[in-house]
Amino acid sequence: MTDWSAPDAIDCADEQVFQTLLDRVETREKGNYFEYFAEGDEIHHDPGLRLSQHGNEEWMGQTLNHDPAYWRPDDARERGFDEPPAHPDYLLACVMGITVEDLSEKGGYFLGRTDVTFHRTAYPGTELDVTSTVVDTRTSSSRPDYGIVTWESVGRDRETGEELVAYERTNMIPRREPVASDGGERQRSAARADGSGAVADESSPSEAATPDLPSTLVAPEGGTFEDFRVALERARDNGAAVAYRHERGRTMDERLVAGLPLATLNTARQHHNRDVMADSPSGDIVAYGDVTRSIALAHARSDEATFRERRFENERFHDFVTLGDTIYGFSRVLDCDGEAGPDHTGAVTFEHVAFNQDSTPVYSGRRTALITRQ
């Protein structure tokens, strides 16, 4: 008879005994089910996080956001910063990463985010303090195993209490009852399983609608505010649109998919637990939405004279991104406002789309940034 109080009672060499033991013990679960969230609840995300120079540079380097104002003091000063700040994508990913343990670790996909507003520049060394409020909860009509929750999150400087960034995000969150299916990914999984990468179109080719696109698509000649304004005026005169793609692509490797989210304390298993994700519709770990988005934005920024990020709206994550997928970027110019911001800049509103090697959109969002004039 085993003495279960003895320190060496478990014989790890006996796999069968250990397996039986594992099957019988309770699992201490992480994260919260849909039912946990009620409208108006406020949640303070305890861990916090200190923005670091290393984390900032790692994020910028890996996502191709190679803007020296965020690491070179002379360039930073020229751009009106006291010293090289934290890159806004890194700041936003850290603020959201901290919230995952409380809000979305249980699983379910990040569907979208809106009203992303940067209130203040944050610098490496800043300790973050993040709170979220439940704005809305509803059941999913297409997926009975999930609910859909929207939170408003605010990231502050822990020392001064000043707001740095705020946004509203929406996730699918598993309901307490066991998950039987995971919906929309069915199509994508099937496409991947048959190797075609193509999602089935239920209409026959003859029924498929002809895309309704402008006859002319204009690309700006350069990346200054005037280049965007001139292109938009030309397009408006001719019933065309200012839309173009960016040449660079970035293939998702483990450092991007697992490394970057963990560095922001994002504990979602989707990004780092290949064992669990092997049984999911994606069949593997998937990229943190903020990484995918940051790569597509980096492609866009590499073709413009960005001065400051202002605001993001209507960000959507349309499909998952797995290891080996390559992320490209597409941009459309929606509006130019010469009155916004300091004199040497103007505000440009873009729609950016991240797409993969099969031209499948995986992210889209509306972005307003201040762009330097000529």
Ligand SMILES: CC(C)(COP(=O)(O)OP(=O)(O)OC[C@H]1O[C@@H](n2cnc3c(N)ncnc32)[C@H](O)[C@@H]1OP(=O)(O)O)[C@@H](O)C(=O)NCCC(=O)NCCSC(=O)C[C@](C)(O)C(=O)O
């Ligand atoms: C989720 C999938 C399967 C749905 O695929 P689908 O084709 O079924 O999509 P849908 O029909 O457009 O949407 C399903 C439901 O979601 C709702 N919905 C949809 N979007 C929004 C939105 N923005 N705001 C509010 N509601 C939204 C929509 O209205 C609908 O509601 P219903 O079930 O009642 O009909 C598919 O879109 C997909 O695979 N998307 C990719 C998701 C993804 O990879 N996200 C990023 C990575 S996960 C992540 O980063 C994790 C993180 C950050 O760590 C962490 O939250 O913890």
